[in-house]
Amino acid sequence: MVFFADFLTKNRTWHALVGYGAYFRKHSRVLVLCGTTLALTLPCAALAQDLVDDPNQIVLPNEPVAPPVVVKPLSWKNIPEILGNQISAPRVGVYAGYTRLVFDLPKDTLLKVTPQSSGFSLELIGVKLAHNLSEEKTSNELSSWKMENTSSGVVATLKTAYPIRDNNGGYKVLAIPHGIDSPNDRLVLDMSPAFANRTPLALEQMALEPFPTGFQMVLDPGHGGNDPGAIGAVIEKETTLKVALMVRDLLKAAGATVNMTRVDDQILSNDKVTDLKMRGQMGKAPQNLYVSVHVNSLKKSNALRGYGLETFWYSNNVESKHLAESLNTEMLNLTGSFARGVRNANLAVLRNSEVPASLVEIGFTSHPVDGENLRNDAYLERIALGIARGIRNFIGIPSELPK
Numbered sequence: 001m002v003f004f005a006d007f008l009t010k011n012r013t014w015h016a017l018v019g020y021g022a023y024f025r026k027h028s029r030v031l032v033l034c035g036t037t038l039a040l041t042l043p044c045a046a047l048a049q050d051l052v053d054d055p056n057q058i059v060l061p062n063e064p065v066a067p068p069v070v071v072k073p074l075s076w077k078n079i080p081e082i083l084g085n086q087i088s089a090p091r092v093g094v095y096a097g098y099t100r101l102v103f104d105l106p107k108d109t110l111l112k113v114t115p116q117s118s119g120f121s122l123e124l125i126g127v128k129l130a131h132n133l134s135e136e137k138t139s140n141e142l143s144s145w146k147m148e149n150t151s152s153g154v155v156a157t158l159k160t161a162y163p164i165r166d167n168n169g170g171y172k173v174l175a176i177p178h179g180i181d182s183p184n185d186r187l188v189l190d191m192s193p194a195f196a197n198r199t200p201l202a203l204e205q206m207a208l209e210p211f212p213t214g215f216q217m218v219l220d221p222g223h224g225g226n227d228p229g230a231i232g233a234v235i236e237k238e239t240t241l242k243v244a245l246m247v248r249d250l251l252k253a254a255g256a257t258v259n260m261t262r263v264d265d266q267i268l269s270n271d272k273v274t275d276l277k278m279r280g281q282m283g284k285a286p287q288n289l290y291v292s293v294h295v296n297s298l299k300k301s302n303a304l305r306g307y308g309l310e311t312f313w314y315s316n317n318v319e320s321k322h323l324a325e326s327l328n329t330e331m332l333n334l335t336g337s338f339a340r341g342v343r344n345a346n347l348a349v350l351r352n353s354e355v356p357a358s359l360v361e362i363g364f365t366s367h368p369v370d371g372e373n374l375r376n377d378a379y380l381e382r383i384a385l386g387i388a389r390g391i392r393n394f395i396g397i398p399s400e401l402p403k
């Protein structure tokens with residue numbers, strides 16, 4: 001029996017004839033033979049990956065599909081005014097990719113929110129419950145919550161199903177005073193591992209240490225022209241260019257020379273393999289390093305599984321891993337994003353570069369919350385500054401620039 005599986009990237013399809021173990025590209029330019037058994041499926045996928053720029057956009061066969069989320073939206077209307085100081089259970093909204101809790105509180109309630117390693121402690125001063133409350137397995141994001149009377153008011157303890165991170169990573173909190181649309185004060189807490197810091201940066205935070213004289217590098221905004229890249233909340237080619245231009249400006253202000261693979265909506269070659277090769281081959285002396293910017297994506301049925309930052313390197317140069325680690329560290333510091341890690345991958349732009357090279361995936365256009373991050377200019381500025389600082393820290397104070 002011949003069993004067909006599709007390896008989909010945004011532009012290409014590989015058909016895997018697992019029964020015969022042969023993998024070939026749609027346009028038959030490359031034929032890769034991988035043996036004859038089902039057990040060789042994954043190594044074959046790794047070979048196919050060799051040709052592409054975004055390893056996560058390859059869908060592996062037998063990938064477990066995320067269970068559907070049962071969406072339970074919140075009602076915002078007709079919440080009665082709280083008279084006196086007795087409060088009740090939070091309203092819970094369950095949405096694709098995040099959970100929202102709303103605590104309705106009497107006017108001018110004092111409160112304190114303390115993030116913990118896997119949840120939150122909320123102190124609500126001067127209020128009380130008729131009796132203690134709790135719930136288990138609230139949603140994918142919220143494992144449990146409980147509310148208890150204390151001597152000073154009510155303490156709510158929330159347990160998230162994922163770690164809460166520094167720098168506002170993994171949640172959004174908003175205290176809304178009573179007003180036109182609500183007779184009560186409200187504390188709104190949104191929980192998702194994909195929430196990142198979207199606070200605008202101050203101008204003085206954007207400055208870098210000056211670069212050593214003669215430093216120059218290649219910056220590659222992924223895709224362009226008739227290759228849009230991944231499409232979802234944002235179009236990949238637009239976001240990669242936006243971020244790369246921000247990075248370029250930050251680096252130039254610190255004295256670096258930045259050579260872009262593109263500065264507008266174009267591509268180097270209409271042939272994808274040639275395009276990637278041409279981009280990668282710009283990474284040679286006298287350039288000191290190479291950075292490629294991409295946006296990630298998963299197919300719709302698994303969109304909720306993919307969020308956060310990921311950074312790739314390849315053994316094209318002994319310093320490539322250090323560059324990737326430096327970029328990853330600084331992007332995470334600036335954004336508080338979910339960390340998917342630093343990984344080795346034989347990607348075309350990295351393989352074809354001779355100088356230290358890294359490819360950053362700055363979020364998933366397919367995820368509802370990551371998609372909102374990517375549509376937010378303050379988030380993109382934080383990513384850009386993270387990349388710029390990562391480059392500057394990698395250079396350090398060298399007596400000799402990397403080659």
Ligand SMILES: [Zn+2]
Pocket residue numbers: 053054222223229230236294295
């Ligand atoms: Zn890409």
